[in-house]
Amino acid sequence: MAAYTLYDTTGLILHDSVVPEENQALLLACDIGGTTVKMGIFTAEPQPRLLCRTEVPTRTEDEGVNILPDVAEAARALADDHGLRFSQIRGAGIGCPGPVLTAENGDYIVNRGVNLNWGVKNVSEEFRTLTGIPSVIALNDANAAALGEMAAAGASGTVIMVTLGTGVGGGIVIDGSVLSGSTGSAGEIGHMPASPYHPLLESIREQDPSFPARSDLEYYASATGIIRVAKAALKTTGAASVLRKPEASDLTAKDIFDAAREGDALAMSITEFYFDTLGSGLASIAGVIDPDLFLLGGGVSRAGDFLLDGVRRAYRENVFHSMRGTGIQLAVLGGDAGLLGAVIPLLQED
Amino acid sequence: MAAYTLYDTTGLILHDSVVPEENQALLLACDIGGTTVKMGIFTAEPQPRLLCRTEVPTRTEDEGVNILPDVAEAARALADDHGLRFSQIRGAGIGCPGPVLTAENGDYIVNRGVNLNWGVKNVSEEFRTLTGIPSVIALNDANAAALGEMAAAGASGTVIMVTLGTGVGGGIVIDGSVLSGSTGSAGEIGHMPASPYHPLLESIREQDPSFPARSDLEYYASATGIIRVAKAALKTTGAASVLRKPEASDLTAKDIFDAAREGDALAMSITEFYFDTLGSGLASIAGVIDPDLFLLGGGVSRAGDFLLDGVRRAYRENVFHSMRGTGIQLAVLGGDAGLLGAVIPLLQED
Numbered sequence: 001m002a003a004y005t006l007y008d009t010t011g012l013i014l015h016d017s018v019v020p021e022e023n024q025a026l027l028l029a030c031d032i033g034g035t036t037v038k039m040g041i042f043t044a045e046p047q048p049r050l051l052c053r054t055e056v057p058t059r060t061e062d063e064g065v066n067i068l069p070d071v072a073e074a075a076r077a078l079a080d081d082h083g084l085r086f087s088q089i090r091g092a093g094i095g096c097p098g099p100v101l102t103a104e105n106g107d108y109i110v111n112r113g114v115n116l117n118w119g120v121k122n123v124s125e126e127f128r129t130l131t132g133i134p135s136v137i138a139l140n141d142a143n144a145a146a147l148g149e150m151a152a153a154g155a156s157g158t159v160i161m162v163t164l165g166t167g168v169g170g171g172i173v174i175d176g177s178v179l180s181g182s183t184g185s186a187g188e189i190g191h192m193p194a195s196p197y198h199p200l201l202e203s204i205r206e207q208d209p210s211f212p213a214r215s216d217l218e219y220y221a222s223a224t225g226i227i228r229v230a231k232a233a234l235k236t237t238g239a240a241s242v243l244r245k246p247e248a249s250d251l252t253a254k255d256i257f258d259a260a261r262e263g264d265a266l267a268m269s270i271t272e273f274y275f276d277t278l279g280s281g282l283a284s285i286a287g288v289i290d291p292d293l294f295l296l297g298g299g300v301s302r303a304g305d306f307l308l309d310g311v312r313r314a315y316r317e318n319v320f321h322s323m324r325g326t327g328i329q330l331a332v333l334g335g336d337a338g339l340l341g342a343v344i345p346l347l348q349e350d
Numbered sequence: 351m352a353a354y355t356l357y358d359t360t361g362l363i364l365h366d367s368v369v370p371e372e373n374q375a376l377l378l379a380c381d382i383g384g385t386t387v388k389m390g391i392f393t394a395e396p397q398p399r400l401l402c403r404t405e406v407p408t409r410t411e412d413e414g415v416n417i418l419p420d421v422a423e424a425a426r427a428l429a430d431d432h433g434l435r436f437s438q439i440r441g442a443g444i445g446c447p448g449p450v451l452t453a454e455n456g457d458y459i460v461n462r463g464v465n466l467n468w469g470v471k472n473v474s475e476e477f478r479t480l481t482g483i484p485s486v487i488a489l490n491d492a493n494a495a496a497l498g499e500m501a502a503a504g505a506s507g508t509v510i511m512v513t514l515g516t517g518v519g520g521g522i523v524i525d526g527s528v529l530s531g532s533t534g535s536a537g538e539i540g541h542m543p544a545s546p547y548h549p550l551l552e553s554i555r556e557q558d559p560s561f562p563a564r565s566d567l568e569y570y571a572s573a574t575g576i577i578r579v580a581k582a583a584l585k586t587t588g589a590a591s592v593l594r595k596p597e598a599s600d601l602t603a604k605d606i607f608d609a610a611r612e613g614d615a616l617a618m619s620i621t622e623f624y625f626d627t628l629g630s631g632l633a634s635i636a637g638v639i640d641p642d643l644f645l646l647g648g649g650v651s652r653a654g655d656f657l658l659d660g661v662r663r664a665y666r667e668n669v670f671h672s673m674r675g676t677g678i679q680l681a682v683l684g685g686d687a688g689l690l691g692a693v694i695p696l697l698q699e700d
Contacts, residue, residue, distance in 0.1 A: 157532055172638070179524070181640020182507055183672045191670035192637035193630045195547035197564040214547040216670075217637075280543045287542035287567075288522070288638040290531020320541035320566075322533045 006047065007152055011336035012040070015049040016082070026051070026084065027346050028075055028092040028133065031141060031338035034058060034115035037071055040339050041084060044091075048151075048343050052082040064116040068123070072130035091135040093342030094123055095144035099184035108138035111184075137345055141338050142187070143178040146171025148341030149295045149331040157292035160285060161331065162189065164278075164300035168218035168225075172289065176344075189285060190218030196280070200233060200273040207236035221278045223253040223300050230256050230270050241266035257303040271310060279314025286315075286323045297331030304330065356397065357502055361686035362390070365399040366432070376401070376434065377696050378425055378442040378483065381491060381688035384408060384465035387421055390689050391434060394441075398501075398693050402432040414466040418473070422480035441485040443692030444473055445494035449534035458488035461534075487695055491688050492537070493528040496521025498691030499645045499681040507642035510635060511681065512539065514628075514650035518568035518575075522639065526694075539635060540568030546630070550583060550623040557586035571628045573603040573650050580606050580620050591616035607653040621660060629664025636665075636673045647681030654680065 007013055020026060020043055027048065031038040040053040056074045059066040071094075079086040098113035100123075107124035123138040139147075146161035150173050153159070163169040168190030172179040179186045195214035204211050211232050212219065219225055230251060234244055242259050243251060243266060259267035282294055294315075301307060308330060316324045333340060357363055370376060370393055377398065381388040390403040406424045409416040421444075429436040448463035450473075457474035473488040489497075496511035500523050503509070513519040518540030522529040529536045545564035554561050561582050562569065569575055580601060584594055592609050593601060593616060609617035632644055644665075651657060658680060666674045683690060 158529075158536075170638075174524070174529070179639065182642040182676065183640055185636070185670060185672045186508075186638065186640040188640070188670055188672075189637050192634040193668045195545055195630075197545035197547075280545075284542040284634050285638050286535070287539050288520075288536065288635050289529065290533055290536040290538070292532040318543045320535060320538055322535045322538075326532065 006049070006340070007333055007336070011334055012050045012340060014053065015051055018043065018049055018051055020051070020084065020088065024088065025090040026088045027343045028089050029339045029342040030071055030075075030092065031095045031144065031342060032058060032067065032071070032097070032116065033141070034060065034097065037067070037074070038335075038339055039071065039074060039078060041075075041078060041082070041089065042343050044343075044347060048340065048347060050339075051084065052078055053339070054078045058116065060115070060117045064113070064118045067116060067118075068126050068130060072127065075131065087132075089131075089133050091137070091343075091346040092127060092131070092133045093144070093344075093346050094127065094136065094138045095141040095338045095342045096123065096138055097141050100138050100140050101184070108136070110138055135346065139178065139342065139345065140171075140184070142169050143171045143173075143180075144341035145297070145337035146173050146187075146295075146341065147178065147344040148333055148337035148339065149297060151340060151344055152333050152337070153293065153295060153329060155293045155295075158289055159293045159295060160187065160189075160289070160291050161295045161297060162282070163298040164222060164296060165298035166222060166224055168222045169298075172291075174289075189281065190216060190222065192217045192281060192284065194220055194277065194281065196220055196273070196277045198273050198276055200229070200269050204229070204232045204236045208232060217277070217281045221274065221281060223298070226253050226256055226270065226274050226300070227251050229273060230267075233266060233270055237266065239266050243267055253300055254302070257306060261306050275310035275314040279311050280318045282311065282315045282328070283319035286319050286326060290323055291326060293327040293329065295329055295331045297334070297337065301330050356399070356690070357683055357686070361684055362400045362690060364403065365401055368393065368399055368401055370401070370434065370438065374438065375440040376438045377693045378439050379689045379692040380421055380425075380442065381445040381494065381692060382408060382417065382421070382447070382463075382466065383491070384410065384447065387417070387424070388685075388689055389421065389424060389428060391425075391428060391432070391439065392693050394693075394697060398690065398697060400689075401434065402428055403689070404428045408466065410465070410467045414463070414468045417466060417468075418476050418480060422477065425481065437482075439481075439483050441487070441693075441696040442477060442481070442483045443494070443694075443696050444477065444486065444488045445491040445688045445692045446473065446488055447491050450488050450490050451534075458486070460488055485696065489528065489692065489695065490521075490534070492519050493521045493523075494691035495647070495687035496523050496537075496645075496691065497528065497694040498683055498687035498689065499647060501690060501694050502683050502687070503643065503645060503679060505643045505645075508639055509643045509645060510537065510639070510641050511645045511647060512632070513648040514572060514646060515648035516572060516574055518572045519648075522641075524639075539631065540566060540572065542567045542631060542634065544570055544627065544631065546570055546623070546627045548623050548626055550579070550619050554579070554582045554586045558582060567627070567631045571624065571631060573648070576603050576606055576620065576624050576650070577601050579623060580617075583616060583620055587616065589616050593617055603650050604652070607656060611656050625660035625664040629661050630668045632661065632665045632678070633668035633670075636669050636676060640673055641676060643677040643679065645679055645681045647684070647687065651680050
């Protein structure tokens, strides 16, 4: 798939001037979040071009019973508004929060999508009935994002998408298939144990022994984590720093990366700690699955090349020599990754 | 496959009284080590029964040019000696040290099997020519062991075999296929970064700051690793211990586990450190691939239930809650795992 026609740095490109042929197969993508459902209609061939898009609110009341009917209605309206025949939609991919299981008949079952107040829901059956779309698949939203970013990167083999946001999440794709794991927890890398051995952590703990020397990766390597470490560092040292301001409670990950980029010594020691902890985490992942590519997304990834340079260096210092060349890149689709990813498994079915 | 007819605690059971039918398919298994080649002939159906076995020395001189001819000759002699028709052997599986690649035509290429002094060798082509066996596959010896132990455990899904010996190795099988990774290094878990945060390590480092606070998993969790930690602990504390004997240079992992089992306080603190470090390592692996089962093999696994109880407890304390129930078992085939594993991919071809 030639990626350049699909997206730019602001997300997926809208090809609203493309008029599909009479019997050309179309695909519906849905990314159901806790507050909003993003939707789009794509061509399937020669590559998944986004023809039109819309959003509807996610009505989570009454056990989320309205969500799929709302999506079905909005999908019909979206097709109508853009002069597309709804019957040309041959498949729908639905990204949902929560673990997704496959039934024996091939239907996709969402097993308690907590943010949606769903119990155990057969998404395939319900959405097929609502829309008449013959093939309906569901997939976990983080995994959909991983598939979308992988397609955008033109990557093959084993790819792990690492999402650095409020928490640290991950999705692993091996030869085009999402790795779910025995309990649906594969790629839950934020919960890998971590006990970083680093001078900054030592100096924090000398002053404040209650600061944990041992937790999980996301405790130190999420956006929340870097702020947590920065606040502890500010409290336990008298060093001057531009981060030391009255409104320190509003400190953001961006403030810290910006200050480090501008040479603030304390901020630099915090980002060094961050790179080392995350780079070691990626090296641990490499020791398990030896991926072809790491993709870094989520809010922290907006630190761009500064993040990338630091993490690449720390990764190389910590990983087994045979894997020093593994690619580490920034994810590019941002909030649109799940939309593209939702149709990728449908393309493979063709 | 009903595992009980295949092996007991001493390895694979020899079914030397089974007489295969005229046209029953037989399989040849070879496990090529640096000093010895283990070989066996198996039935393929209804399950891989070992009919006969032998060993030949591995002649590594002259770039290992004699190895495969020696194996071919020994295989013919083995069949003759047991009244088996060599032409009934439909497939051969060859476990080799080193990375194994697949050529476009499906041949298996060993890419510098260092212990064998091989360069890049097309094992499939050479062994087919030597023997006339139609299907010849090669696979990495650690991966063969993982496949064999997985078959013996009757396990499915994602299984990781962890070998706790001089080093720490691993092999990952997902839905019957070995995960190789982008550089053939998947499962190289001994090289995952490790910086254990543990009271024993802190007390060692208070007396001897040169003892590393940070290295890789095998530095602390191999058989060599536990001896290393024990020696450092003995040197940096005056505590009485049965491990403190004149010939401490001969200390073995078995001595340490035996002493801990008998209540020696210092030995117990060393094994607790060991369990915690290894259990955290397994929890990290779970955070990546969420396996169905961990299998522990290698010399350290002879510590049996004492090891298993300790590692299971530490794993549960460190892993994300959804994966607390993951099975951790001892490998059972020992040195025969690679022999059984070498024929497993051939069974799947049928």
